[in-house]
């Protein structure tokens with residue numbers, strides 16, 4: 001099974017991906033996590049992409065596709081994409097990749113959440129820079145204030161979760177990523193899920209949609 005999670009910044013892609021990858025034994029690929037790890041490890045990739053992330057702009061397609069191809073080269077499990085593809089060109093490249101392996105995308109799950117709700121979520125998000133676990137100060141805080149439940153690391157506010165960068169990311173989403181809704185609707189594998197409920201209900205709705213689609 002190969003799945004894509006699509007939606008606004010803050011729509012819950014990362015939150016759902018970590019549960020779904022476990023539940024369905026899928027390989028979770030978050031391009032955002034890959035870039036943030038590279039930035040924190042100060043690699044050449046990190047230096048190249050850092051300015052794009054801190055400004056809330058998309059990393060150029062070629063760079064993203066090179067990273068994805070490297071990650072997928074040896075992977076045999078089903079794939080769960082979180083934050084990729086993000087442009088129509090990236091989506092076309094992914095289609096070609098699957099076609100070359102006689103595979104396809106079983107479902108594109110669109111997490112439908114209001115713009116005001118995602119802005120509020122991102123402002124109160126905290127993340128673990130070590131294991132990438134996602135928290136929310138209002139709805140899913142850590143047990144010990146400021147520390148990751150899973151690994152004990154100090155939680156951070158992502159650099160791109162500052163109000164001015166959130167606004168830019170939403171504009172970039174509308175301009176460059178929203179066209180993917182029409183693209184995947186045209187391919188027939190698009191599924192809309194109400195992403196505004198609590199995380200467990202959203203997971204249940206996704207599982208139900210996958211069952212109906214028989215994937």
Ligand code: AP5
Pocket residue numbers: 007008009010011012013014015016031032033035052053056057058059060064082083084085086090121122124125126134135136137139140160169195196197198199200202
């Ligand atoms: P990326 O890391 O992919 O960020 P994003 O798409 O902007 O999405 P987020 O990670 O902010 O949100 P999310 O949907 O994962 O929500 P989350 O689960 O955390 O990309 C970052 C940057 O990297 C980009 O701006 C770009 O520069 C670059 N990049 C990455 N991929 C790229 C690509 N393919 N091409 C080009 N550039 C790329 O949840 C958010 C908050 O809400 C959390 O606090 C969470 O606890 C809470 N929450 C989650 N679900 C619920 C719920 N159901 N109810 C209440 N609260 C909830």
Ligand code: MG
Pocket residue numbers: 013014015030032082083
């Ligand atoms: Mg995310």
